[in-house]
Amino acid sequence: MMFERLMLDGALLIHPDRHADERGYFARTYCRETFLAQGLKDCSLQCSTSFNARRGTLRGLHLQRHPHGETKLIRCVRGQVHDIIVDVRDGSASYGRWHAVHLSEENGLSLYVPAGFAHGFMTLVDETELLYQMADPFVSVSAAGIVWNDPDLDINWPFEPIVISAKDRSLPTLKTWRDAS
Numbered sequence: 258m259m260f261e262r263l264m265l266d267g268a269l270l271i272h273p274d275r276h277a278d279e280r281g282y283f284a285r286t287y288c289r290e291t292f293l294a295q296g297l298k299d300c301s302l303q304c305s306t307s308f309n310a311r312r313g314t315l316r317g318l319h320l321q322r323h324p325h326g327e328t329k330l331i332r333c334v335r336g337q338v339h340d341i342i343v344d345v346r347d348g349s350a351s352y353g354r355w356h357a358v359h360l361s362e363e364n365g366l367s368l369y370v371p372a373g374f375a376h377g378f379m380t381l382v383d384e385t386e387l388l389y390q391m392a393d394p395f396v397s398v399s400a401a402g403i404v405w406n407d408p409d410l411d412i413n414w415p416f417e418p419i420v421i422s423a424k425d426r427s428l429p430t431l432k433t434w435r436d437a438s
């Protein structure tokens with residue numbers, strides 16, 4: 258595994274070592290000991306899957322409020338996504354800045370998202386599936402979100418979403434959310 262630090266402090270992209278032969282490949286995708294040695298959280302408390310039937314499905318931007326901040330490790334196991342993280346940590350030098358990564362079954366990359374980041378993605382092909390490994394439990398009352406097209410964030414999405422939940426459409430802007438918190 259190779260850990261690549263991203264421009265938003267604390268977020269990482271993890272490249273797997275693929276041992277390839279005529280059958281395909283073998284690759285370790287997670288190791289608790291290595292994560293702890295890297296100063297990361299153990300992302301093995303909960304695992305969840307997100308299946309998306311159609312290209313252009315947008316989920317996000319989601320996070321959990323303090324004190325239930327949620328650290329997660331995300332990998333695309335089928336299809337591909339344009340994935341977005343936004344730094345909304347109080348006092349962070351990069352507060353309000355976003356970063357995009359391409360996650361796909363081909364590249365096998367895992368994205369480590371620390372607590373205090375909002376996360377969302379748009380599927381680029383039909384039948385796309387993401388695997389989540391959570392370091393912290395899901396706490397529904399602490400679930401929060403920022404609207405995908407917040408003009409202040411000015412996120413560069415590949416195209417207009419085709420499928421998005423009513424809940425995600427009506428999320429507040431970062432400023433509105435912060436002012437209300």
Ligand SMILES: Cc1cn([C@H]2C[C@H](O)[C@@H](COP(=O)(O)OP(=O)(O)O[C@H]3O[C@@H](C)C(=O)[C@@H](O)[C@H]3O)O2)c(=O)[nH]c1=O
Nearest residue numbers: 305307316317318319320329376377378389395422424
């Ligand atoms: C996230 C989550 C949802 N649920 C339930 C709540 C609800 O009934 C149903 C669907 O929830 P949502 O609509 O919030 O699912 P979704 O929009 O896919 O939520 C996810 O979005 C992406 C962007 C993330 O980063 C994830 O952490 C998570 O917030 O699943 C759980 O039981 N456990 C969980 O961990």
